[in-house]
Amino acid sequence: MKIACYGVRPLEEPYFEKLNKYGYELKLIPEYLNHENVVLAEGCDAVLVRGNCVCDRQNLEKFKSYGIDWVFTRTVGFNHYDLKAAKELGISISRVPNYSPYAVSNLAFTMGVSLYRHASQAALNILNGDFTMHSDYFASEFNRLTVGIYGAGKIGAIEGKMWKELGAKVVAYDPFPSDFARQYVEFVSEDELLAQADIVSIHVPYFPGKNDKLVNAEYLGKMKQGAVLINTARGELVDTHEVVLALQNKHLAAYGADVVPSETKIIGHKFDSIEEIPDQDVQDLLNLYPRVMLTPHMGSFTEPALEDMISISYENFHEMQETGTTKNVVEYKG
Ligand code: COI
Structure with a gap:
């Protein structure tokens, strides 16, 4: 064959x-x-x-x-x-x-860790010669955080396991809670998760025409002030424009994503400048660096x-x- x-x-x-x-x-x-x-x-x-x-x-x-x-x-x-x-x-x-569910969950975890501790932000400032201490580097510690796993299949459950091993409280929402995930997460309602979590990590499948822009203004509004949002699932699940607004008004502290909407026009391409990226929302996200971290859909790599x-x-x-x-x-x- x-x-x-x-x-x-x-x-x-x-x-x-x-x-x-x-x-x-x-x-x-x-x-x-x-x-x-x-x-x-x-x-x-x-x-x-x-x-x-x-x-x-x-x-x-x-x-x-x-x-x-x-x-x-x-x-x-x-x-x-x-x-x-x-x-x-x-x-x-x-x-x-x-x-291997570790592939994508490792990347989601890495984004959460890096953005929460402002590591990429500090590294970028240092690249520009700025070794001063910025007040917005001030943080809590992972063992004091609540992490929300939104969609606790194998990948979400393994991310929960990683956070749990650091001492974080891990809550999850999933319409079909599994015993595998229950070893690492405590299942709560969607609203409870969004109200409690310092970091929300999205791990739900995308069904075109059914859950587009699931993470919209209402969803973001239910999230805790100053939370970090991570999306390693699909770009279409998130209303990127609303995420930009939530970052601009500081409701969201940071956004990490391995995925963007309209990926076929973006992922795998090389652009000479941000202005050439054929998606205004993605351009707006990049202008919010380093509170944003984007990677080229490499979770499974x-x-x-x-x-x-x-x-x-x-x-x-x-x-x-x-x-x-x-x-x-x-x-x-x-
Ligand atoms: C998936 O397995 O669904 C992924 O997102 C991986 C990627 C190679 C498209």
Whole structure:
């Protein structure tokens, strides 16, 4: 079987080869899938994508016309698919729901730690020659904080574990509280979490058309004055304009995000100046540095997570060949 794998960075290529225990013929394509390079999948039997690959109706129809019925993703999230189109075209999708949860939670934790202790702020000032003590570096200590995990699946639960190990009180909100998470967090209502937490970390999946801009003015208004907000989930979950306003009026102390809205236009691109970034809200965020910390959707960019993403994807293809479906299949629910 020949698989077209999109969005494979040069550093990742050896892992695709090393973990290829079923001997698939691989076509490794460095670019993320878009409307131009979809044609590279012609002649392949299946496709493997990552987040920010364009799996809209147009590209899915193209795959179908090449005789491809399996377009799998090696990510947890699947918001880059038009699921309705996939179902109508008879294209199967599987994902990797369980790669190392430490990858993303480590980054969320790092952002919380750094922003709360003003580490990046002080480091930036020092880069400009300013070794003075700023009154806004004054802080509490991690063992005295309350951290709110908003969405306590595996990733959120592991972030909770890290904070708990530092002595913080960790509260969480999740409509489906798990026993795994309960080892590290105390489940509370959404309003209780927002009222108590000094740091709120978002870990919910994004469902297009269902929870866009979940973190809006009302949500931010319920957060404690001076809290830090971290988003390593999806940019679309947050109303970035409202976050900018909350930072400007000092209701939020800081915002850390590994994700931005409209990522396909931004992530993976290199701009010569902030003004060239094709999103005014993102420009406004960057003008609030160093109370803002943005990273290029790199939460899952660790060796254990990469190995899981690839080997579980290969298992998904194998299971599909053997049984006609996979335990990680993604269904369109309407
Ligand atoms: C996910 O797995 O959903 C991610 O956000 C990872 C990224 C490579 C898109």
